[in-house]
Amino acid sequence: MNAVLEGVLADLSAEGDALEKLVAPLDEQGWRTPTPAEGWDIATTIAHLAWTDVAAIAAGTDKEAWDALVMKGFEDPLGFVDAEAFREAEKPGAEIFAWWKDGRPALVTMLREFPEGQKLPWFGPPMSPASMATARFMETWAHSLDVYDALGLRYEPTDRIRHVAHLGVRTRNFSFGVHELEPPAEEFRIDLVAPSGEVWSYGPEDAAQTLTGSAYDFCLLVTQRRHRDDLDLVANGADVDRWLDVAQAFAGPSGAGREASA
Template identity: 50%
Template sequence: MPDPSSLVIADLREEGQELDRLVGDLAPEEWTSPTPAKGWTVAHQIAHLEWTDQAALLALTDADGFARRIEEALAAPDDFVDQGAERGAALPPAELLARWRRARTGLDAALAAADGTARFPWFGPPMKAASMASARLMETWAHGQDVADALGVTRKPTSRLYHVARIGVRARDYAYAVRGLAAPAAEFRVELVSPDGTETWTYGPADAPQKVTGPALDFCLLVTQRAHRADLAVTAEGAEADHWLDIAQAFAGPAGDGRAPRV
């Protein structure tokens, strides 16, 4: 059986390649297209991914360099993410694209070479290489969705969403904590239909009274806050599960504003 770490690294590679195909042939003016993220263009989205991929590469290969990155973040806790995106978005599109490609290539190699049992520093708790790859995939997919929305492109969902969904489930308690709320003590049951309709991805006890069901794509859009709950076919059984769907987030950082309903 293949090493799970190698599988998620390969999936991250494929996720980056898919987004690369989406932006690789854009005209310079298309890089300035506004995305659903307020104030962010297509260039901002790719610049953010390049910045964060570089940070992950530092975490894996250069502890001192990553410590300096942490110091930069602490010096501007409210806008260091936006600052990184602004700097990258100001570059000529060809240079930004080349930088992102180099960052992805370097990160891919570092993840493959990393000790699978070691934990590496991050902006939150330290992570193993496989968890870092999953987190990078989640972000690449989510920001890729912003780019696709900006360009009017509908992407075909893939089995790689398994990693995004898993993070969304595992981050349940974080969504409460970041809002200063106490998380429910008991696990929820989550049942998601895979993108090809051939599987059901399940999490939590089968007999849990609090339950969430729906298409995996819709759940991933919900937990990455790329669509409003009202526009998605994700349903809850139980008051606690229902509340979670209103606040769920798979990403680290402050509680996001999410998206407005389409209607």
């Protein structure tokens, strides 16, 4: 048994369960509630999660279906995934919900049973099952925040967000590259306070540039769910400060982000 993978899968399931409880009572009008993501309602959000889960399952189990997805993606590399979400969101909310609900455990099973040491093909670099599970957690978590915001509800963070924080740290150089900036040569020291009060630290203790703050706010930053001005993150160093402007833990082009609350 892969303990790391099992840990991520358990947290992915728990985060999905929380979102499932949130959207299960919605009527059709509720499914059409706009989220803070421009042009996206709750139906689009859940359809996107469901579609991506199904795509991941195809990548791991059905070469013919996966190849067909890749060929379709070549027609519109930058807009393909969003277009699929909007297309699927035209279905009734109850149908979208059932599709997503059925796909969640199927994804977990596929990742658990995928041959150890092998990687799944993906739209970017191939991914190990643990990396895929982490990416699915990050996206499930980030889109959950959009649903909470759409419904005017408060999200209570847990230490499950460690997966997002870890991904946010690992994608530092990628974030600079997306903006055609040279990544800093030196590592940063990053100290984040988890929801439990534990401190999660990354990088050398004697690093010249540092970042401190709450892990939750860092996760909000790297998923572009809040503007940096609304977060408690403290950057010490010019490169760290620039990172806060470009950070993203997700693949693909950078979005517009969210406006500051002021």
